[in-house]
Amino acid sequence: MFEKYLDKVSQVSLFQGIERDAILAMLNCLKPKVCSYKRSDYIVTGGDPYESVGIVLKGTATVSKENAAGNRIVMTLLKQGDIFGELVAFSSQMIWPATVQAHEACEVLFLPRGKIVGECDKMCSWHRILIQNFLKIISERAMMLNKKVEYLTIKSMRGKICTYLLEQYKKTGDKNIILPLNRNELSDFLNVSRPSMSREMRKMKDEGVIDFHLTEFEILDLEALKYMSDL
Numbered sequence: 001m002f003e004k005y006l007d008k009v010s011q012v013s014l015f016q017g018i019e020r021d022a023i024l025a026m027l028n029c030l031k032p033k034v035c036s037y038k039r040s041d042y043i044v045t046g047g048d049p050y051e052s053v054g055i056v057l058k059g060t061a062t063v064s065k066e067n068a069a070g071n072r073i074v075m076t077l078l079k080q081g082d083i084f085g086e087l088v089a090f091s092s093q094m095i096w097p098a099t100v101q102a103h104e105a106c107e108v109l110f111l112p113r114g115k116i117v118g119e120c121d122k123m124c125s126w127h128r129i130l131i132q133n134f135l136k137i138i139s140e141r142a143m144m145l146n147k148k149v150e151y152l153t154i155k156s157m158r159g160k161i162c163t164y165l166l167e168q169y170k171k172t173g174d175k176n177i178i179l180p181l182n183r184n185e186l187s188d189f190l191n192v193s194r195p196s197m198s199r200e201m202r203k204m205k206d207e208g209v210i211d212f213h214l215t216e217f218e219i220l221d222l223e224a225l226k227y228m229s230d231l
Helices: 003-009 020-030 125-152 157-172 183-190 194-206 222-228
Strands: 033-037 042-044 052-058 061-066 072-078 099-102 106-112 176-178 210-213 216-219
Touching (some): 020 125, 125 157, 125 183, 157 216, 194 210
Antiparallel strands (some): 061 099, 176 216, 210 216
């Protein structure tokens, strides 16, 4: 019954390194639930009991929380193949920490948390790879959150932008950079408003520090970028 989802599921990072036939066998073993949602439907609500890890098979969804004033803050946009709820799987607090809502019509596959973390009778070799992938995903998410905290300590918006561009440059040593995030994702990551960030980038372009088109950036003045990263 899970054959029709195999192409999409096999591209998810959670199943990396697992053969297609084994993925199908695992799905039949894990017995996930697939649910469809209309635009604006709530997929999970913060505070609800947590039972499963979600994978977006189709469409997009937003992850949001309410602040102390009761205002809704969108934390991220989930796209096809994205996983949510992975950070709670090994926690002692089995509740959803945030609300997930369909941004457009979407389809979500829910994998039972209990069977993923090792409470499966068979525990085949492929299942062990699944758990390793799961822990890798959690580790990478934790590293990303740790990096995001570092950006919160940078006071100026220009300092945040320059630091981010320098980090991308250091990965390859190439002044021509293709950002892994689009503008909305980058503004969320840096915890700044997109319009203000775009204005600051245009100023830096006018000053001859950088040049850019969409996600393609070129560092024109590396020393100036380094200097401004400390502002």
